[in-house]
Amino acid sequence: MIHYTCDCCKRKIDADDELRYIVRLEVYAALDPSEEADDDRDHLQEIQEVLERLDDPQEAEACSEVYHQQRFDLCSECRDQYVQDPLGRPLTAQVNFSQN
Numbered sequence: 001m002i003h004y005t006c007d008c009c010k011r012k013i014d015a016d017d018e019l020r021y022i023v024r025l026e027v028y029a030a031l032d033p034s035e036e037a038d039d040d041r042d043h044l045q046e047i048q049e050v051l052e053r054l055d056d057p058q059e060a061e062a063c064s065e066v067y068h069q070q071r072f073d074l075c076s077e078c079r080d081q082y083v084q085d086p087l088g089r090p091l092t093a094q095v096n097f098s099q100n
């Protein structure tokens with residue numbers, strides 16, 4: 001039996017008993033918008049090249065500002081909270097914003 005731990009509340013998730021959610025976070029620098037619009041494959045290839053360079057630890061550090069990827073396991077409760085507030089903004093600010 002495999003046990004996972006929620007990366008948010010550190011609770012153990014029993015994979016047999018409850019759903020586990022995976023958050024894949026991908027943050028990358030927006031490349032030249034005109035290039036991006038021209039051909040999506042070029043854009044993907046540039047990302048691929050960045051990923052390949054991540055094998056080299058020194059290059060990885062240089063690339064971390066260009067491309068950042070993280071993966072989290074979440075329990076169902078933390079998942080519900082995360083999808084409501086993925087950027088960690090205060091909920092009150094969101095309510096005020098929607099009322100305006």
Ligand SMILES: [Zn+2]
Binds near residue numbers: 007010077078079
């Ligand atoms: Zn949790």
